Amino acid sequence: MSATRKTFWTKRLGPRSIGAVYVLVALVVIFSVISPTNFANYGTAKLVFNQYAVTGLVGLALLLPLSSGIYDLSVGSTAGLSGIAAAWVLANVSANPLAGVVAGVVVAVLAGLINSAVVLGLGIDSFIGTLATGSIFIAIATAVSGDNTIATNVNGAFQQDVALKNILGLTLPVFVTIAAAILLYIGLEKSGFGRRTYAIGFDVEVARLSGVRVNGIRAAGLLASATLSGIAGVLATAQIGAGSPATGPSFLLPAFAAAFLGATQFKGGRFNSWGTIVAVLLLGTGNVGLLVVGGPSWSPDVFDGVILIAAVGLTSAKGIGPLRIRSLRRQSPSAPNLKAPVDPGLSSEAEEKSAQTLA
Amino acid sequence: MKLELRDIGMRFDNRPVLRDVCICFEEGTVHGLVGHNGSGKSTLIKIAAGYYVPDSGAMLLDDETVPLGSPAVCYQNGLRFVHQDLGLVRQFSALENFGLAAGYDRTWIRTVNWPAQRRRLASALAMLETDLPFDRPVSEFTAVERTLLAIARAIAPGVDGGTARFLMLDEPTTALEGPETERLFSVIRTLASQRVGILYVSHQLDDVLNMTQIVTVLRDGKITATLESAEATHEQLVSAMLGAEAGQVLTRPTAHRPKRKSTHDLDGSPAVEVRGLTAHRIRNVSFSIAKGECVGAVGLSGSGREQLVYALAGAIPATVEEIRVNGVELSGLDPRACLDHRIALVPGNRLAGSLVNEFTIRENLTLGSLDTLTGFGDIVNAAEERRRTESWIERFAILPADPNYRCIHLSGGNKQKVILAKWLAIDPVLMLIDEPTAGVDVGAASSMLGTLRSLADDGHSLLITTSELSDVLPIADRILVFNRGSLVSIVGSGDPEWSETGILNAMSKAPDSADNRTKILELHVGGKEKN
Incomplete structure (x- = not known):
């Protein structure tokens, strides 16, 4: 009994499971040694948390679509569009901070509905479909803003209430992100919905034949990702104190990096909340730390790239990283179904092949 | 011209699949080959095609030995094959598919000489006395058109000469409907009249009796009968296929x-x-x-x-x-x-399509019956889930008896048990x-x-x-x-x-x-x- 307990915990806490946590601790130690005065203080921690909360939220937004085997590449653009919508309403309709937040969220939900309609209604591959809708969203944002930043009423009460309110220096975005992480943790790992979501992501045909409503769950995922991205966009706009169409799209790559790096943590191959949070903290600590210790301005980009390859590579030695990505492609909704015996829509060659295997 | 396979013996995993098989094909003759699943038909064809090297025996073309185990040599000697899955690329046109197997004519700068390719496909189709659209993708073809294209591709002269002398058709009618079968048969007869020897493999015994002049029956890797088709009967073939077991009410304990x-x-x-x-x-x-x-x-x-x-x-x-x-x-x-x-479905291909491989035994077992395990807020009752999983593991003796074991690592038999249990869980x-x-x-x-x-x-x-x-x-x-x-x-x-x-x-x-x-x-x- 004690032996099995031991392997249980060494498995859970070993570098294969939570390698990113080890790297994170190592980074903190290294930066603290290099620059004990500039790095090793609460101010740096606050900076990492406050600056990377929004990135974390966009990363979390990706969890549901990715877990159900589809991409949402429009998260950055949705964040941008929602931020502009909030800023535009604040500048032109009402200076009430709540009006800005509501406008941003409503626009995000609409964006999610459009994504669902394109990907699930029209059956366009999610990679292409959300790339396209994202392009349209950001075009709308640019048009509405006249390609300018909107600062009127954004840098006032709105910024104060949404981005600067804090407890012990930790601002509202940090708590929003933590709340989202808890919700997604329960939704993905404790609920029937989450079980079905993972089942779709791993094997859409098995899920379908097990009575899982594939499109319903994927639609819910796209709606959730757009809503969370929208909230992230509103928060980012408040942090900057101005709405700019350029804000949102910059979150796309780090968010994806965090989600994929996070999938290698804790759950070995499943996209999950806490893995994503650790991944964001790792990226944030590395980036902030490099700048604090006086690294050149390009060093964070190098760090992001190296850390991604190292972390995913380390875990994919188990065969999980690449396998996961391949299975995503295979199961994108409009991709041809590879299970010949179950799909008569295929060529007669394939079906003869299946007949042959059956014979 | 005749093709002879002499004393062919072949073992897989020390299990004999062919034993002293002697079979002789004559030009211009349609030769039927029938036998149960696993009787060795496909192995025999693959030996003739050069894909397998038999443990013993030889292949002779007009009494000259043909080296075994080289598809290229077999092709050069005019042995051509149409396999059951035809091997066509759906998105390619007929002409593009033609080149895949029949080779490419080249221009002087080594690019494909498409006009020459066209002429070669046209001559092959002329030989079959049939016609097909060259430039339409194969996906738009009917089943019989695909079969005919595969045949045309097989019998076409090679790029550097080499004419087709023997054509082996493996289950060509599987995908065909009634009238389509007739079109295929008339093409086969046309080919035979041009002195091509044809080996016709099929489970449809009536078709075999109609189409062929000679029929050979294989059972458990041995030839049990070689009959003149005109005189053979359906029942004769069936009993030769089943051997001594024929007629018994049950063949298994x-x-x-x-x-x-x-x-x-x-x-x-x-x-x-x-x-x-x-x-x-x-x-x-x-x-x-x-x-x-x-x-x-x-x-x-x-x-x-x-x-x-x-x-x-x-x-x-x-x-x-x-x-x-x-x-x-x-x-x-x-x-x-x-x-x-x-209604529960237990699919046939157990290695794919019936379990989520990355899921644990527990997660797979309850995927179909998840609704009965979720309560307020759609939260899965973990304790109950674990209890049920353990009872299924016990009932079916699933090994390892660990609910959190990933199914990807399970053996085939244990996967099967998990699938059954998963569906029995919905009663x-x-x-x-x-x-x-x-x-x-x-x-x-x-x-x-x-x-x-x-x-x-x-x-x-x-x-x-x-x-x-x-x-x-x-x-x-x-x-x-x-x-x-x-x-x-x-x-x-x-x-x-x-x-x-x-x-x-x-x-x-x-x-x-x-x-x-x-x-x-x-x-x-x-x-x-x-x-």
Whole structure:
């Protein structure tokens, strides 16, 4: 009994499971040694948390679509569009901070509905479909803003209430992100919905034949990702104190990096909340730390790239990283179904092949 | 010109698949080759094609030895093959597909000489006295057009000469409908009249008798008969295929002999009634299954029996006039509706499509019955889930007995148990099972059949589709026989046809359309009244 307990915990806490946590601790130690005065203080921690909360939220937004085997590449653009919508309403309709937040969220939900309609209604591959809708969203944002930043009423009460309110220096975005992480943790790992979501992501045909409503769950995922991205966009706009169409799209790559790096943590191959949070903290600590210790301005980009390859590579030695990505492609909704015996829509060659295997 | 395979012997894993096979093909002759699954037909063809090197024996073309084990040499010597899956790329045009196997003519700068390719395809089609559109993608072709393209590609002269002398066709009619088959046959006759020797492999014994001049029967890797087709009969072929076992009522130990409760014949309404099922190759099929009845569905490959369970489970597009489960009519055939009416599908290809490999045993076991485990806020009751998982693991002796073990690492037999348990967890009214013993060893197969029978005895209705009669003869109460998309015969375990021979006869006889169908209809209606 004690032996099995031991392997249980060494498995859970070993570098294969939570390698990113080890790297994170190592980074903190290294930066603290290099620059004990500039790095090793609460101010740096606050900076990492406050600056990377929004990135974390966009990363979390990706969890549901990715877990159900589809991409949402429009998260950055949705964040941008929602931020502009909030800023535009604040500048032109009402200076009430709540009006800005509501406008941003409503626009995000609409964006999610459009994504669902394109990907699930029209059956366009999610990679292409959300790339396209994202392009349209950001075009709308640019048009509405006249390609300018909107600062009127954004840098006032709105910024104060949404981005600067804090407890012990930790601002509202940090708590929003933590709340989202808890919700997604329960939704993905404790609920029937989450079980079905993972089942779709791993094997859409098995899920379908097990009575899982594939499109319903994927639609819910796209709606959730757009809503969370929208909230992230509103928060980012408040942090900057101005709405700019350029804000949102910059979150796309780090968010994806965090989600994929996070999938290698804790759950070995499943996209999950806490893995994503650790991944964001790792990226944030590395980036902030490099700048604090006086690294050149390009060093964070190098760090992001190296850390991604190292972390995913380390875990994919188990065969999980690449396998996961391949299975995503295979199961994108409009991709041809590879299970010949179950799909008569295929060529007669394939079906003869299946007949042959059956014979 | 003649092609001779002499004393061919071949073993796989120390198990003989071919033993001292001598066979001789003459030019201009259509030579039939028949035999049961696993009798060695495909191995023989693959040896002739140069894909396998036999342990012993030789191949001679006009008494000159042809080196074995080289597809290129075989091709140069004019031995050409059309395999069952044809090997066409759907998105490519006929002309592009042609080049894939027949090689490319080149221009002086080594690019493909398309006009020359066209001429070569045209000459091959002229040889077949048929015509095909060159530039349309193969996906737009009918089944017979694809077969003809594959044949044209095979018999075309090679880029640097080399004419086709022998053509081997493996199950060419599997995908074809009645009139299409005729078009193929006329092409085969045309080819034979041009002195090409043809080896025709098929399960459709009537076609073989019609088409060929000589027919060779293989059983367990040995030739058991070589007959003049004109004089041979259907029954002769079947008994040569089955050998000494022919005529026996059961060919397997009767360990799982149906212990059918007589009440099942008589009590109330059937558990499942299907009327007018049409899907893919299946045309307008009707039948019913009683509670606790185990029904087998058999047929040659391409007969439609492969699709039957998938169609009923809503896994493939299908239409049905009416389907009732315990008297309640289903609105349509889709997996969710099936789950709601407690119809379970155990797919045939166990390595893919039936379990989420990355999931644990626990997660797979409860995926179908998740609704009964979730409470407030859709939260899964973890304790109850674990309890149920452990009880299934115990009942089926799943190894390792760890609920959190990932299914990807399970052995085939244990995967099978997990799949069964997953579906039993919904307490199914009807279990649809495809190929229950495919890919498992004899011992596991036998215990699987025992399990299935006991499920039927517990009151679950079973519908088993299989290519192995030995899967259903020992355990089924009735067998549905399919041919060319139709339900051609229903054999009950008490009927005189209840034997391997009787059912093979029914399977391999071409359905003589109208007449036979009325008979079936009567048979079906009769069966229904009995229920």
